[in-house]
């Protein structure tokens with residue numbers, strides 16, 4: 001076997017540790033017909049697996065309660081109840097008596113259950129599908145004698161590298177950082193949510209390895225190099241030594257970059273750019289506020305919801321948003337309303353959809369559930385009392401969505417006023433330009449919004465019809481495609497004509513080459529991952545806007561992303577030589 005597997009760099013850092021396999025999927029089930037005299041033993045075998053599953057759940061529940069509190073642990077209690085459901089027990093026993101093996105019988109019952117629940121009219125019952133699936137995987141794994149793959153139960157200090165086919169954002173936030181030191185997945189690309197989240201959490205990660213789970217056995221030692229995007233299997237002592245030296249070099253480079261914290265993002269031709277930071281979790285705010293950024297350009301609030309069984313209430317949201325706002329006194333803090341759906345599903349999931357990225361998500365889901373949406377808007381208006389909070393709406397395709405939100409915002413403010421709760425009556429409201437529709441109708445929206453924020457991750461996905469999370473398409477996910485650049489330029493021009501702020505908060509802003517392209521297109525506000533703040537500041541301080549605009553003018557005449565990239569790279573190389581700086585390759589970004 002190839003000892004170095006090449007994937008895509010998702011989150012920087014180097015880890016040496018044992019593989020911990022996570023196969024959280026229904027296993028293949030052998031088909032066999034039971035002999036009549038084997039039936040009673042098979043029923044006993046089923047109950048024995050059920051008992052052992054209960055013990056495991058108990059254990060996981062205790063750990064979750066200690067780590068995350070009783071609410072998080074509740075989900076495992078509900079799963080324990082499923083194991084005792086009388087209807088299930090009766091049906092599975094009867095199937096075994098009809099000569100099905102315990103695995104087949106249990107699987108048949110549970111998958112019928114999942115089907116029925118997923119079509120149920122009640123959202124609460126639909127949300128149980130995830131629990132049913134978890135219990136099914138747990139019991140089947142025990143019946144089949146498969147190794148223990150529990151996702152949230154790795155011993156502390158294991159320093160393990162989690163290797164899995166794909167990881168949902170909700171599982172990612174449940175992981176114990178003291179146990180899991182790195183993450184490697186078959187699926188995913190740099191802009192998939194799992195990659196973005198690992199960067200926020202500071203967990204080194206490689207995605208897009210395609211078949212790592214098929215190639216590994218699960219008992220290997222690996223070096224995960226999140227910077228180079230590689231997984232080195234069973235390394236030699238020299239290789240481990242070399243990687244340790246590289247890790248030390250990276251630490252030195254980071255400390256050099258930290259000298260840029262207190263300097264301004266001003267170009268050589270004297271243009272002061274605004275460089276903000278992206279946050280995924282409120283806990284990141286303190287660290288991010290020391291990165292030298294000019295406030296928060298995007299806080300993704302949906303991560304407050306993932307991994308939980310209930311929505312956070314108004315007070316809990318108010319605490320989270322105020323915490324962030326207080327970390328950035330006198331600076332803008334742009335908080336985005338829930339961008340749930342797509343691959344960001346709360347525990348238990350949502351109704352099954354054939355095309356989740358084109359489905360019931362983000363602003364659509366919020367407007368269809370006004371009570372939930374207004375709870376969030378009230379929490380935001382209250383937190384705005386403590387600073388310069390601004391609200392951002394995801395996945396907008398039409399001005400109607402902005403107007404409907406404004407109505408709900410007014411209602412939220414008057415509800416707070418009638419209860420005498422301190423709040424701001426109005427705060428700036430902006431939209432994400434992350435669909436071609438938004439970019440093409442930015443002129444129609446410009447009078448109704450206070451700012452635009454370009455979400456290049458989705459804009460690229462929807463313009464090129466390339467799934468941002470599909471590792472097989474990673475090379476086709478080209479932010480420098482002229483079609484994407486024209487939509488960005490159009491939005492920047494419309495904003496500039498009205499003196500309206502246009503920021504880019506997608507990953508394009510965090511990569512020196514694409515950030516250079518954005519500045520050349522007239523973008524003056526960038527919002528980046530907190531580790532990329534000094535990197536982009538270094539780019540800004542070594543370039544001139546005039547050069548970037550000229551290069552972009554030339555580049556835009558080309559018809560392909562490759563040709564655009566070549567023109568811009570040549571210009572960037574000249575800057576690097578003149579400024580005697582190493583302008584990092586995208587793989588070095590955090």
Ligand code: PEP
Pocket residue numbers: 196298300339434454455456457458459505506507
């Ligand atoms: C984007 O789409 O570029 C963006 C910033 O939002 P998210 O990555 O959360 O979809």
Ligand code: MG
Pocket residue numbers: 394434455457458
């Ligand atoms: Mg988006």
